[in-house]
Amino acid sequence: MAVFVGLIIVVIGLIHFYLWKRLVKDPVRPGRARKAGAIVAALLAVLVPATLIGVRSGAVEWLAWPGYLWIALMFYLLVTLAVLEIPRLAVLLFWRVRGRARDRAPAAVGAPSHPTVSAAAARPGEALASEPETAEGTSGTTSAVELVATAPSAEPAPEGGGIDRRLVLARGIAIFAGLTAASVTGYGVKTALGGPRIDRLQLPLAKLPRGMDGFRVAVVSDIHLGPLTGLGHTRRIVDQINSVQADIVCVVGDLVDGSVAELGRFAAPLAEIESRHGAYFVTGNHEYYSGYQEWIDEVARLGMRPLRNERTEINGLDLAGVNDLGGAEEGDAPDFARALGDRDTTRPVVLMAHQPVAARDAAPFGVDLQVSGHTHGGQMAPFNLLVRLQQPVVSGLGRVDGVPVYVTNGAGFWGPPVRVGAPPQVSVLELRTM
CATH class of the missing domain: 3.60.21.10 (Metallo-dependent phosphatases)
Incomplete structure:
Protein backbone atom coordinates (compact mmCIF):
# COMPACT_ATOMS: atom_id res chain seq x y z
CA MET A 1 0.00 0.00 0.00
CA ALA A 2 2.81 2.39 0.88
CA VAL A 3 4.44 1.71 -2.51
CA PHE A 4 1.17 2.45 -4.30
CA VAL A 5 0.67 5.71 -2.39
CA GLY A 6 4.26 6.68 -3.13
CA LEU A 7 3.75 5.98 -6.83
CA ILE A 8 0.61 8.13 -6.89
CA ILE A 9 2.47 11.01 -5.23
CA VAL A 10 5.28 10.75 -7.79
CA VAL A 11 2.77 10.80 -10.67
CA ILE A 12 1.00 13.83 -9.19
CA GLY A 13 4.34 15.59 -8.85
CA LEU A 14 5.28 14.87 -12.48
CA ILE A 15 1.91 16.12 -13.71
CA HIS A 16 2.33 19.40 -11.85
CA PHE A 17 5.90 19.77 -13.11
CA TYR A 18 4.60 19.41 -16.67
CA LEU A 19 1.78 21.92 -16.04
CA TRP A 20 4.28 24.35 -14.51
CA LYS A 21 6.55 24.06 -17.52
CA ARG A 22 3.82 24.65 -20.09
CA LEU A 23 1.75 27.20 -18.17
CA VAL A 24 4.45 29.11 -16.27
CA LYS A 25 8.03 28.50 -17.38
CA ASP A 26 7.46 28.57 -21.16
CA PRO A 27 5.11 31.58 -21.42
CA VAL A 28 6.47 33.74 -18.57
CA ARG A 29 9.83 35.53 -18.69
CA PRO A 30 12.19 35.02 -15.73
CA GLY A 31 11.25 37.17 -12.78
CA ARG A 32 8.85 37.43 -9.88
CA ALA A 33 5.84 36.19 -11.85
CA ARG A 34 7.60 32.96 -12.79
CA LYS A 35 8.73 32.39 -9.20
CA ALA A 36 5.19 32.99 -7.94
CA GLY A 37 3.88 30.50 -10.52
CA ALA A 38 6.35 27.88 -9.31
CA ILE A 39 5.17 28.35 -5.72
CA VAL A 40 1.50 28.03 -6.75
CA ALA A 41 2.25 24.87 -8.75
CA ALA A 42 4.00 23.33 -5.72
CA LEU A 43 1.07 24.18 -3.41
CA LEU A 44 -1.43 22.70 -5.87
CA ALA A 45 0.66 19.54 -6.09
CA VAL A 46 0.36 19.18 -2.31
CA LEU A 47 -3.36 19.97 -2.40
CA VAL A 48 -4.22 16.89 -4.50
CA PRO A 49 -3.02 14.13 -2.12
CA ALA A 50 -4.17 16.20 0.86
CA THR A 51 -7.67 16.22 -0.61
CA LEU A 52 -7.76 12.55 -1.61
CA ILE A 53 -6.49 11.38 1.77
CA GLY A 54 -7.84 14.04 4.10
CA VAL A 55 -11.42 14.26 2.80
CA ARG A 56 -11.84 10.50 2.75
CA SER A 57 -10.65 10.25 6.34
CA GLY A 58 -12.86 13.16 7.37
CA ALA A 59 -9.88 15.09 8.72
CA VAL A 60 -10.04 18.08 6.37
CA GLU A 61 -13.47 18.13 4.73
CA TRP A 62 -13.11 21.87 4.11
CA LEU A 63 -10.62 20.96 1.37
CA ALA A 64 -13.29 19.09 -0.60
CA TRP A 65 -14.49 21.88 -2.86
CA PRO A 66 -11.17 23.57 -3.73
CA GLY A 67 -9.29 20.28 -3.85
CA TYR A 68 -11.71 18.35 -6.05
CA LEU A 69 -12.29 21.31 -8.37
CA TRP A 70 -8.54 21.62 -8.87
CA ILE A 71 -8.30 17.89 -9.60
CA ALA A 72 -10.90 18.28 -12.37
CA LEU A 73 -9.20 21.40 -13.75
CA MET A 74 -5.80 19.69 -13.55
CA PHE A 75 -7.16 16.72 -15.49
CA TYR A 76 -8.52 18.84 -18.33
CA LEU A 77 -5.43 21.03 -18.45
CA LEU A 78 -3.34 17.87 -18.81
CA VAL A 79 -5.61 16.45 -21.52
CA THR A 80 -5.70 19.72 -23.49
CA LEU A 81 -1.96 20.32 -23.29
CA ALA A 82 -1.24 16.71 -24.28
CA VAL A 83 -3.42 17.13 -27.38
CA LEU A 84 -1.63 20.40 -28.24
CA GLU A 85 1.82 18.80 -28.03
CA ILE A 86 1.64 17.49 -31.60
CA PRO A 87 0.84 20.84 -33.30
CA ARG A 88 3.29 22.57 -30.97
CA LEU A 89 6.12 20.26 -32.01
CA ALA A 90 5.09 20.60 -35.67
CA VAL A 91 5.33 24.41 -35.51
CA LEU A 92 8.73 24.27 -33.77
CA LEU A 93 10.03 21.79 -36.35
CA PHE A 94 8.79 23.99 -39.20
CA TRP A 95 10.56 27.01 -37.73
CA ARG A 96 13.80 25.04 -37.31
CA VAL A 97 13.77 23.73 -40.89
CA ARG A 98 12.92 27.16 -42.26
CA GLY A 99 15.65 28.78 -40.17
CA ARG A 100 18.30 26.35 -41.41
CA ALA A 101 17.27 26.92 -45.02
CA ARG A 102 17.49 30.71 -44.52
CA ASP A 103 20.93 30.41 -42.90
CA ARG A 104 22.26 28.44 -45.89
CA ALA A 105 20.86 30.79 -48.52
CA PRO A 106 22.98 33.94 -47.72
CA ALA A 107 26.30 32.06 -48.03
CA ALA A 108 25.50 30.94 -51.58
CA VAL A 109 24.10 34.28 -52.72
CA GLY A 110 26.58 36.52 -50.89
CA ALA A 111 29.88 34.90 -52.07
CA PRO A 112 30.20 36.88 -55.37
CA SER A 113 29.74 40.14 -53.48
CA HIS A 114 33.38 39.97 -52.23
CA PRO A 115 35.57 40.60 -55.30
CA THR A 116 38.85 40.20 -53.42
CA VAL A 117 37.96 36.69 -52.41
CA SER A 118 36.60 35.81 -55.87
CA ALA A 119 39.75 37.01 -57.54
CA ALA A 120 41.91 35.18 -55.09
CA ALA A 121 39.95 32.04 -55.61
CA ALA A 122 40.25 32.40 -59.40
CA ARG A 123 43.96 33.41 -59.51
CA PRO A 124 45.66 32.16 -56.37
CA GLY A 125 49.08 32.79 -57.75
CA GLU A 126 48.41 36.43 -58.47
CA ALA A 127 46.88 36.92 -55.11
CA LEU A 128 49.98 35.61 -53.41
CA ALA A 129 52.16 37.84 -55.52
CA SER A 130 50.18 41.03 -55.09
CA GLU A 131 49.23 40.89 -51.41
CA PRO A 132 51.88 41.96 -48.86
CA GLU A 133 52.81 39.59 -46.11
CA THR A 134 51.58 40.23 -42.63
CA ALA A 135 53.76 40.40 -39.55
CA GLU A 136 53.20 36.72 -39.04
CA GLY A 137 54.45 35.99 -42.54
CA THR A 138 51.09 35.13 -44.06
CA SER A 139 49.44 36.70 -47.06
CA GLY A 140 46.32 38.87 -47.21
CA THR A 141 44.44 35.93 -48.71
CA THR A 142 43.81 34.59 -45.22
CA SER A 143 42.19 37.82 -44.17
CA ALA A 144 39.91 37.73 -47.19
CA VAL A 145 38.77 34.19 -46.47
CA GLU A 146 38.15 35.11 -42.88
CA LEU A 147 36.13 38.06 -44.11
CA VAL A 148 33.81 35.74 -46.02
CA ALA A 149 33.50 33.35 -43.11
CA THR A 150 32.57 36.13 -40.72
CA ALA A 151 30.50 38.22 -43.11
CA PRO A 152 27.02 39.08 -41.86
CA SER A 153 24.07 37.26 -43.39
CA ALA A 154 22.40 38.99 -46.33
CA GLU A 155 19.05 38.51 -44.52
CA PRO A 156 19.70 38.92 -40.81
CA ALA A 157 16.93 37.66 -38.49
CA PRO A 158 15.17 40.28 -36.40
CA GLU A 159 16.82 40.74 -33.03
CA GLY A 160 15.30 38.18 -30.64
CA GLY A 161 12.89 36.99 -33.38
CA GLY A 162 13.17 33.28 -32.59
CA ILE A 163 12.71 33.80 -28.86
CA ASP A 164 9.71 36.06 -29.39
CA ARG A 165 7.99 33.56 -31.66
CA ARG A 166 8.44 30.78 -29.12
CA LEU A 167 7.10 33.03 -26.39
CA VAL A 168 4.03 33.92 -28.43
CA LEU A 169 3.42 30.24 -29.18
CA ALA A 170 3.83 29.27 -25.52
CA ARG A 171 1.46 31.99 -24.38
CA GLY A 172 -1.12 31.06 -26.98
CA ILE A 173 -1.03 27.42 -25.87
CA ALA A 174 -1.28 28.37 -22.19
CA ILE A 175 -4.25 30.69 -22.76
CA PHE A 176 -6.08 28.19 -24.97
CA ALA A 177 -5.50 25.33 -22.52
CA GLY A 178 -6.62 27.43 -19.56
CA LEU A 179 -9.82 28.63 -21.23
CA THR A 180 -10.65 25.16 -22.53
CA ALA A 181 -10.07 23.42 -19.19
CA ALA A 182 -12.04 26.06 -17.28
CA SER A 183 -14.97 25.90 -19.72
CA VAL A 184 -15.16 22.10 -19.70
CA THR A 185 -14.87 21.97 -15.91
CA GLY A 186 -17.58 24.59 -15.49
CA TYR A 187 -19.91 22.68 -17.81
CA GLY A 188 -19.13 19.49 -15.90
CA VAL A 189 -19.97 21.07 -12.54
CA LYS A 190 -23.32 22.30 -13.85
CA THR A 191 -24.12 18.83 -15.21
CA ALA A 192 -23.08 16.97 -12.07
CA LEU A 193 -25.01 19.22 -9.69
CA GLY A 194 -28.16 19.20 -11.82
CA GLY A 195 -30.92 16.63 -11.53
Whole structure:
Protein backbone atom coordinates (compact mmCIF):
# COMPACT_ATOMS: atom_id res chain seq x y z
CA MET A 1 0.00 0.00 0.00
CA ALA A 2 2.81 2.39 0.88
CA VAL A 3 4.44 1.71 -2.51
CA PHE A 4 1.17 2.45 -4.30
CA VAL A 5 0.67 5.71 -2.39
CA GLY A 6 4.26 6.68 -3.13
CA LEU A 7 3.75 5.98 -6.83
CA ILE A 8 0.61 8.13 -6.89
CA ILE A 9 2.47 11.01 -5.23
CA VAL A 10 5.28 10.75 -7.79
CA VAL A 11 2.77 10.80 -10.67
CA ILE A 12 1.00 13.83 -9.19
CA GLY A 13 4.34 15.59 -8.85
CA LEU A 14 5.28 14.87 -12.48
CA ILE A 15 1.91 16.12 -13.71
CA HIS A 16 2.33 19.40 -11.85
CA PHE A 17 5.90 19.77 -13.11
CA TYR A 18 4.60 19.41 -16.67
CA LEU A 19 1.78 21.92 -16.04
CA TRP A 20 4.28 24.35 -14.51
CA LYS A 21 6.55 24.06 -17.52
CA ARG A 22 3.82 24.65 -20.09
CA LEU A 23 1.75 27.20 -18.17
CA VAL A 24 4.45 29.11 -16.27
CA LYS A 25 8.03 28.50 -17.38
CA ASP A 26 7.46 28.57 -21.16
CA PRO A 27 5.11 31.58 -21.42
CA VAL A 28 6.47 33.74 -18.57
CA ARG A 29 9.83 35.53 -18.69
CA PRO A 30 12.19 35.02 -15.73
CA GLY A 31 11.25 37.17 -12.78
CA ARG A 32 8.85 37.43 -9.88
CA ALA A 33 5.84 36.19 -11.85
CA ARG A 34 7.60 32.96 -12.79
CA LYS A 35 8.73 32.39 -9.20
CA ALA A 36 5.19 32.99 -7.94
CA GLY A 37 3.88 30.50 -10.52
CA ALA A 38 6.35 27.88 -9.31
CA ILE A 39 5.17 28.35 -5.72
CA VAL A 40 1.50 28.03 -6.75
CA ALA A 41 2.25 24.87 -8.75
CA ALA A 42 4.00 23.33 -5.72
CA LEU A 43 1.07 24.18 -3.41
CA LEU A 44 -1.43 22.70 -5.87
CA ALA A 45 0.66 19.54 -6.09
CA VAL A 46 0.36 19.18 -2.31
CA LEU A 47 -3.36 19.97 -2.40
CA VAL A 48 -4.22 16.89 -4.50
CA PRO A 49 -3.02 14.13 -2.12
CA ALA A 50 -4.17 16.20 0.86
CA THR A 51 -7.67 16.22 -0.61
CA LEU A 52 -7.76 12.55 -1.61
CA ILE A 53 -6.49 11.38 1.77
CA GLY A 54 -7.84 14.04 4.10
CA VAL A 55 -11.42 14.26 2.80
CA ARG A 56 -11.84 10.50 2.75
CA SER A 57 -10.65 10.25 6.34
CA GLY A 58 -12.86 13.16 7.37
CA ALA A 59 -9.88 15.09 8.72
CA VAL A 60 -10.04 18.08 6.37
CA GLU A 61 -13.47 18.13 4.73
CA TRP A 62 -13.11 21.87 4.11
CA LEU A 63 -10.62 20.96 1.37
CA ALA A 64 -13.29 19.09 -0.60
CA TRP A 65 -14.49 21.88 -2.86
CA PRO A 66 -11.17 23.57 -3.73
CA GLY A 67 -9.29 20.28 -3.85
CA TYR A 68 -11.71 18.35 -6.05
CA LEU A 69 -12.29 21.31 -8.37
CA TRP A 70 -8.54 21.62 -8.87
CA ILE A 71 -8.30 17.89 -9.60
CA ALA A 72 -10.90 18.28 -12.37
CA LEU A 73 -9.20 21.40 -13.75
CA MET A 74 -5.80 19.69 -13.55
CA PHE A 75 -7.16 16.72 -15.49
CA TYR A 76 -8.52 18.84 -18.33
CA LEU A 77 -5.43 21.03 -18.45
CA LEU A 78 -3.34 17.87 -18.81
CA VAL A 79 -5.61 16.45 -21.52
CA THR A 80 -5.70 19.72 -23.49
CA LEU A 81 -1.96 20.32 -23.29
CA ALA A 82 -1.24 16.71 -24.28
CA VAL A 83 -3.42 17.13 -27.38
CA LEU A 84 -1.63 20.40 -28.24
CA GLU A 85 1.82 18.80 -28.03
CA ILE A 86 1.64 17.49 -31.60
CA PRO A 87 0.84 20.84 -33.30
CA ARG A 88 3.29 22.57 -30.97
CA LEU A 89 6.12 20.26 -32.01
CA ALA A 90 5.09 20.60 -35.67
CA VAL A 91 5.33 24.41 -35.51
CA LEU A 92 8.73 24.27 -33.77
CA LEU A 93 10.03 21.79 -36.35
CA PHE A 94 8.79 23.99 -39.20
CA TRP A 95 10.56 27.01 -37.73
CA ARG A 96 13.80 25.04 -37.31
CA VAL A 97 13.77 23.73 -40.89
CA ARG A 98 12.92 27.16 -42.26
CA GLY A 99 15.65 28.78 -40.17
CA ARG A 100 18.30 26.35 -41.41
CA ALA A 101 17.27 26.92 -45.02
CA ARG A 102 17.49 30.71 -44.52
CA ASP A 103 20.93 30.41 -42.90
CA ARG A 104 22.26 28.44 -45.89
CA ALA A 105 20.86 30.79 -48.52
CA PRO A 106 22.98 33.94 -47.72
CA ALA A 107 26.30 32.06 -48.03
CA ALA A 108 25.50 30.94 -51.58
CA VAL A 109 24.10 34.28 -52.72
CA GLY A 110 26.58 36.52 -50.89
CA ALA A 111 29.88 34.90 -52.07
CA PRO A 112 30.20 36.88 -55.37
CA SER A 113 29.74 40.14 -53.48
CA HIS A 114 33.38 39.97 -52.23
CA PRO A 115 35.57 40.60 -55.30
CA THR A 116 38.85 40.20 -53.42
CA VAL A 117 37.96 36.69 -52.41
CA SER A 118 36.60 35.81 -55.87
CA ALA A 119 39.75 37.01 -57.54
CA ALA A 120 41.91 35.18 -55.09
CA ALA A 121 39.95 32.04 -55.61
CA ALA A 122 40.25 32.40 -59.40
CA ARG A 123 43.96 33.41 -59.51
CA PRO A 124 45.66 32.16 -56.37
CA GLY A 125 49.08 32.79 -57.75
CA GLU A 126 48.41 36.43 -58.47
CA ALA A 127 46.88 36.92 -55.11
CA LEU A 128 49.98 35.61 -53.41
CA ALA A 129 52.16 37.84 -55.52
CA SER A 130 50.18 41.03 -55.09
CA GLU A 131 49.23 40.89 -51.41
CA PRO A 132 51.88 41.96 -48.86
CA GLU A 133 52.81 39.59 -46.11
CA THR A 134 51.58 40.23 -42.63
CA ALA A 135 53.76 40.40 -39.55
CA GLU A 136 53.20 36.72 -39.04
CA GLY A 137 54.45 35.99 -42.54
CA THR A 138 51.09 35.13 -44.06
CA SER A 139 49.44 36.70 -47.06
CA GLY A 140 46.32 38.87 -47.21
CA THR A 141 44.44 35.93 -48.71
CA THR A 142 43.81 34.59 -45.22
CA SER A 143 42.19 37.82 -44.17
CA ALA A 144 39.91 37.73 -47.19
CA VAL A 145 38.77 34.19 -46.47
CA GLU A 146 38.15 35.11 -42.88
CA LEU A 147 36.13 38.06 -44.11
CA VAL A 148 33.81 35.74 -46.02
CA ALA A 149 33.50 33.35 -43.11
CA THR A 150 32.57 36.13 -40.72
CA ALA A 151 30.50 38.22 -43.11
CA PRO A 152 27.02 39.08 -41.86
CA SER A 153 24.07 37.26 -43.39
CA ALA A 154 22.40 38.99 -46.33
CA GLU A 155 19.05 38.51 -44.52
CA PRO A 156 19.70 38.92 -40.81
CA ALA A 157 16.93 37.66 -38.49
CA PRO A 158 15.17 40.28 -36.40
CA GLU A 159 16.82 40.74 -33.03
CA GLY A 160 15.30 38.18 -30.64
CA GLY A 161 12.89 36.99 -33.38
CA GLY A 162 13.17 33.28 -32.59
CA ILE A 163 12.71 33.80 -28.86
CA ASP A 164 9.71 36.06 -29.39
CA ARG A 165 7.99 33.56 -31.66
CA ARG A 166 8.44 30.78 -29.12
CA LEU A 167 7.10 33.03 -26.39
CA VAL A 168 4.03 33.92 -28.43
CA LEU A 169 3.42 30.24 -29.18
CA ALA A 170 3.83 29.27 -25.52
CA ARG A 171 1.46 31.99 -24.38
CA GLY A 172 -1.12 31.06 -26.98
CA ILE A 173 -1.03 27.42 -25.87
CA ALA A 174 -1.28 28.37 -22.19
CA ILE A 175 -4.25 30.69 -22.76
CA PHE A 176 -6.08 28.19 -24.97
CA ALA A 177 -5.50 25.33 -22.52
CA GLY A 178 -6.62 27.43 -19.56
CA LEU A 179 -9.82 28.63 -21.23
CA THR A 180 -10.65 25.16 -22.53
CA ALA A 181 -10.07 23.42 -19.19
CA ALA A 182 -12.04 26.06 -17.28
CA SER A 183 -14.97 25.90 -19.72
CA VAL A 184 -15.16 22.10 -19.70
CA THR A 185 -14.87 21.97 -15.91
CA GLY A 186 -17.58 24.59 -15.49
CA TYR A 187 -19.91 22.68 -17.81
CA GLY A 188 -19.13 19.49 -15.90
CA VAL A 189 -19.97 21.07 -12.54
CA LYS A 190 -23.32 22.30 -13.85
CA THR A 191 -24.12 18.83 -15.21
CA ALA A 192 -23.08 16.97 -12.07
CA LEU A 193 -25.01 19.22 -9.69
CA GLY A 194 -28.16 19.20 -11.82
CA GLY A 195 -30.92 16.63 -11.53
CA PRO A 196 -30.35 13.20 -13.08
CA ARG A 197 -31.95 12.59 -16.44
CA ILE A 198 -34.23 9.61 -17.08
CA ASP A 199 -32.85 7.02 -19.48
CA ARG A 200 -35.45 4.56 -20.81
CA LEU A 201 -34.82 1.24 -22.52
CA GLN A 202 -37.03 -1.68 -23.53
CA LEU A 203 -35.49 -5.12 -22.95
CA PRO A 204 -37.02 -8.42 -24.12
CA LEU A 205 -36.68 -11.39 -21.72
CA ALA A 206 -37.43 -14.79 -23.20
CA LYS A 207 -38.89 -16.30 -20.00
CA LEU A 208 -40.87 -13.27 -18.88
CA PRO A 209 -44.52 -14.21 -18.10
CA ARG A 210 -47.10 -12.55 -20.34
CA GLY A 211 -48.66 -10.89 -17.35
CA MET A 212 -45.41 -9.04 -16.64
CA ASP A 213 -45.04 -7.53 -20.11
CA GLY A 214 -44.09 -3.87 -19.59
CA PHE A 215 -42.77 -4.44 -16.05
CA ARG A 216 -40.73 -1.34 -15.16
CA VAL A 217 -37.43 -1.61 -13.26
CA ALA A 218 -35.91 1.67 -12.07
CA VAL A 219 -32.14 1.34 -11.66
CA VAL A 220 -30.13 3.89 -9.71
CA SER A 221 -26.54 3.65 -8.56
CA ASP A 222 -23.64 5.68 -7.23
CA ILE A 223 -25.63 8.32 -5.36
CA HIS A 224 -22.49 8.96 -3.31
CA LEU A 225 -23.84 10.93 -0.40
CA GLY A 226 -20.79 12.75 0.90
CA PRO A 227 -19.14 16.04 1.87
CA LEU A 228 -20.17 17.81 -1.36
CA THR A 229 -23.82 16.73 -1.37
CA GLY A 230 -26.81 17.50 0.81
CA LEU A 231 -30.52 16.96 1.21
CA GLY A 232 -31.22 18.66 -2.12
CA HIS A 233 -29.07 16.10 -3.95
CA THR A 234 -30.99 13.18 -2.46
CA ARG A 235 -34.40 14.77 -2.98
CA ARG A 236 -33.74 15.45 -6.67
CA ILE A 237 -32.89 11.78 -7.18
CA VAL A 238 -35.91 10.52 -5.23
CA ASP A 239 -38.21 12.84 -7.19
CA GLN A 240 -36.90 11.45 -10.47
CA ILE A 241 -37.32 7.86 -9.27
CA ASN A 242 -40.90 8.50 -8.18
CA SER A 243 -41.77 10.23 -11.45
CA VAL A 244 -41.35 7.00 -13.46
CA GLN A 245 -43.86 4.98 -11.36
CA ALA A 246 -41.65 1.90 -11.35
CA ASP A 247 -42.72 -1.60 -10.40
CA ILE A 248 -39.46 -2.12 -8.51
CA VAL A 249 -36.50 0.10 -7.69
CA CYS A 250 -32.97 -1.34 -7.71
CA VAL A 251 -30.31 0.67 -5.86
CA VAL A 252 -27.11 -1.02 -6.98
CA GLY A 253 -24.47 0.22 -4.56
CA ASP A 254 -22.21 3.14 -3.72
CA LEU A 255 -24.91 4.99 -1.83
CA VAL A 256 -22.53 6.77 0.55
CA ASP A 257 -19.06 8.12 1.24
CA GLY A 258 -19.10 8.41 5.01
CA SER A 259 -20.64 7.04 8.18
CA VAL A 260 -24.29 6.96 9.20
CA ALA A 261 -23.50 9.52 11.90
CA GLU A 262 -22.10 11.92 9.29
CA LEU A 263 -24.55 11.35 6.43
CA GLY A 264 -27.66 9.75 7.87
CA ARG A 265 -29.63 12.99 7.61
CA PHE A 266 -28.82 13.27 3.91
CA ALA A 267 -30.10 9.73 3.31
CA ALA A 268 -33.49 10.44 4.98
CA PRO A 269 -35.37 11.28 1.72
CA LEU A 270 -34.72 7.72 0.49
CA ALA A 271 -37.59 6.65 2.76
CA GLU A 272 -39.90 8.43 0.30
CA ILE A 273 -39.08 6.17 -2.68
CA GLU A 274 -42.27 4.85 -4.26
CA SER A 275 -42.73 1.64 -6.27
CA ARG A 276 -45.37 -1.07 -6.65
CA HIS A 277 -43.26 -3.97 -5.42
CA GLY A 278 -40.64 -2.29 -3.25
CA ALA A 279 -37.10 -0.96 -3.39
CA TYR A 280 -34.01 -3.19 -3.12
CA PHE A 281 -30.37 -2.52 -2.32
CA VAL A 282 -26.99 -4.20 -2.79
CA THR A 283 -23.64 -3.00 -1.51
CA GLY A 284 -21.03 -1.25 -3.62
CA ASN A 285 -17.34 -0.95 -2.93
CA HIS A 286 -17.76 2.40 -1.17
CA GLU A 287 -20.06 0.93 1.47
CA TYR A 288 -17.04 -1.06 2.64
CA TYR A 289 -15.13 2.19 3.20
CA SER A 290 -18.01 3.64 5.23
CA GLY A 291 -19.10 1.04 7.78
CA TYR A 292 -21.17 -1.27 5.60
CA GLN A 293 -23.08 -3.06 8.36
CA GLU A 294 -24.38 0.22 9.78
CA TRP A 295 -25.54 1.27 6.33
CA ILE A 296 -27.24 -2.05 5.66
CA ASP A 297 -29.24 -1.53 8.84
CA GLU A 298 -29.96 2.10 7.96
CA VAL A 299 -31.09 1.23 4.44
CA ALA A 300 -33.50 -1.35 5.85
CA ARG A 301 -34.81 1.24 8.30
CA LEU A 302 -35.48 3.58 5.37
CA GLY A 303 -37.66 0.95 3.70
CA MET A 304 -35.29 -0.60 1.18
CA ARG A 305 -34.64 -4.33 1.34
CA PRO A 306 -30.97 -5.31 1.22
CA LEU A 307 -30.36 -8.40 -0.92
CA ARG A 308 -27.38 -10.06 0.73
CA ASN A 309 -26.40 -12.90 -1.61
CA GLU A 310 -30.07 -13.81 -1.85
CA ARG A 311 -33.09 -13.56 -4.11
CA THR A 312 -36.79 -12.94 -3.93
CA GLU A 313 -39.64 -13.87 -6.26
CA ILE A 314 -41.92 -11.15 -7.69
CA ASN A 315 -44.91 -12.33 -9.76
CA GLY A 316 -42.94 -15.00 -11.62
CA LEU A 317 -39.67 -13.03 -11.79
CA ASP A 318 -36.64 -13.78 -9.61
CA LEU A 319 -34.76 -10.73 -8.35
CA ALA A 320 -31.34 -11.62 -6.94
CA GLY A 321 -28.60 -9.55 -5.37
CA VAL A 322 -24.96 -10.19 -4.49
CA ASN A 323 -22.55 -8.30 -2.28
CA ASP A 324 -19.93 -6.26 -4.07
CA LEU A 325 -16.68 -7.89 -5.10
CA GLY A 326 -14.87 -5.49 -2.76
CA GLY A 327 -16.62 -7.08 0.20
CA ALA A 328 -14.23 -10.03 0.08
CA GLU A 329 -11.59 -7.99 1.93
CA GLU A 330 -14.10 -7.32 4.73
CA GLY A 331 -15.31 -10.91 5.04
CA ASP A 332 -18.50 -10.04 3.16
CA ALA A 333 -17.78 -11.52 -0.26
CA PRO A 334 -20.34 -12.12 -3.00
CA ASP A 335 -21.80 -15.64 -3.11
CA PHE A 336 -23.27 -16.31 -6.54
CA ALA A 337 -24.16 -19.92 -5.78
CA ARG A 338 -26.20 -18.89 -2.76
CA ALA A 339 -27.99 -16.12 -4.63
CA LEU A 340 -28.56 -17.96 -7.91
CA GLY A 341 -28.17 -21.68 -7.28
CA ASP A 342 -30.98 -24.22 -6.85
CA ARG A 343 -33.69 -21.95 -8.28
CA ASP A 344 -36.51 -22.61 -10.75
CA THR A 345 -34.78 -22.00 -14.06
CA THR A 346 -38.08 -21.65 -15.90
CA ARG A 347 -38.43 -18.22 -14.29
CA PRO A 348 -36.32 -15.28 -15.53
CA VAL A 349 -33.80 -13.87 -13.09
CA VAL A 350 -32.56 -10.30 -12.85
CA LEU A 351 -29.33 -9.93 -10.87
CA MET A 352 -28.33 -6.80 -8.98
CA ALA A 353 -24.52 -6.54 -8.81
CA HIS A 354 -22.62 -3.31 -8.33
CA GLN A 355 -19.77 -3.98 -10.76
CA PRO A 356 -20.42 -5.03 -14.39
CA VAL A 357 -17.47 -7.44 -14.28
CA ALA A 358 -19.42 -9.57 -11.78
CA ALA A 359 -21.32 -10.97 -14.78
CA ARG A 360 -18.38 -13.27 -15.48
CA ASP A 361 -19.08 -15.06 -12.19
CA ALA A 362 -22.84 -14.94 -12.73
CA ALA A 363 -22.82 -16.33 -16.28
CA PRO A 364 -22.71 -20.06 -15.32
CA PHE A 365 -26.01 -19.60 -13.43
CA GLY A 366 -28.01 -18.58 -16.50
CA VAL A 367 -28.70 -14.98 -15.54
CA ASP A 368 -31.18 -13.32 -17.89
CA LEU A 369 -30.21 -9.73 -17.05
CA GLN A 370 -27.72 -8.03 -14.75
CA VAL A 371 -28.11 -4.41 -13.63
CA SER A 372 -25.02 -2.58 -12.42
CA GLY A 373 -23.37 0.77 -11.80
CA HIS A 374 -19.88 1.52 -10.46
CA THR A 375 -18.42 3.04 -13.66
CA HIS A 376 -20.23 6.41 -13.53
CA GLY A 377 -20.21 6.09 -17.31
CA GLY A 378 -16.62 7.29 -17.06
CA GLN A 379 -17.82 10.50 -15.30
CA MET A 380 -15.18 12.70 -16.94
CA ALA A 381 -14.48 11.94 -20.60
CA PRO A 382 -12.00 10.80 -21.87
CA PHE A 383 -11.50 8.93 -18.56
CA ASN A 384 -14.14 6.46 -19.80
CA LEU A 385 -11.47 5.00 -22.08
CA LEU A 386 -9.46 3.96 -19.01
CA VAL A 387 -12.53 2.56 -17.22
CA ARG A 388 -13.02 0.19 -20.13
CA LEU A 389 -9.71 -1.46 -19.25
CA GLN A 390 -11.22 -2.65 -15.95
CA GLN A 391 -14.93 -3.07 -16.67
CA PRO A 392 -16.38 -4.87 -19.72
CA VAL A 393 -19.31 -2.42 -20.02
CA VAL A 394 -18.98 1.27 -19.15
CA SER A 395 -22.45 2.61 -19.89
CA GLY A 396 -25.70 1.31 -21.31
CA LEU A 397 -26.46 -2.21 -22.49
CA GLY A 398 -23.72 -4.71 -23.24
CA ARG A 399 -23.09 -8.44 -23.07
CA VAL A 400 -20.55 -10.21 -20.85
CA ASP A 401 -19.99 -13.95 -21.33
CA GLY A 402 -23.47 -14.21 -22.81
CA VAL A 403 -25.17 -12.24 -20.00
CA PRO A 404 -26.99 -9.01 -20.96
CA VAL A 405 -25.61 -6.32 -18.63
CA TYR A 406 -27.13 -2.89 -18.25
CA VAL A 407 -24.89 -0.25 -16.62
CA THR A 408 -26.37 3.01 -15.41
CA ASN A 409 -24.19 6.13 -15.25
CA GLY A 410 -25.12 6.69 -11.62
CA ALA A 411 -27.05 9.57 -10.11
CA GLY A 412 -24.24 11.25 -8.20
CA PHE A 413 -20.51 11.73 -8.54
CA TRP A 414 -17.36 10.69 -6.76
CA GLY A 415 -14.45 13.04 -6.13
CA PRO A 416 -14.72 16.10 -8.39
CA PRO A 417 -18.31 17.39 -8.67
CA VAL A 418 -17.90 17.18 -12.42
CA ARG A 419 -19.55 15.08 -15.15
CA VAL A 420 -18.51 15.40 -18.78
CA GLY A 421 -19.94 13.06 -21.40
CA ALA A 422 -21.73 10.97 -18.77
CA PRO A 423 -24.72 12.85 -17.31
CA PRO A 424 -26.27 11.55 -14.08
CA GLN A 425 -29.03 9.01 -14.68
CA VAL A 426 -32.01 7.25 -13.27
CA SER A 427 -32.51 4.35 -15.68
CA VAL A 428 -35.88 2.76 -16.43
CA LEU A 429 -35.82 -0.71 -17.98
CA GLU A 430 -39.13 -1.84 -19.40
CA LEU A 431 -39.12 -5.64 -19.59
CA ARG A 432 -40.99 -7.11 -22.53
CA THR A 433 -42.06 -10.62 -23.45
CA MET A 434 -40.75 -12.21 -26.65
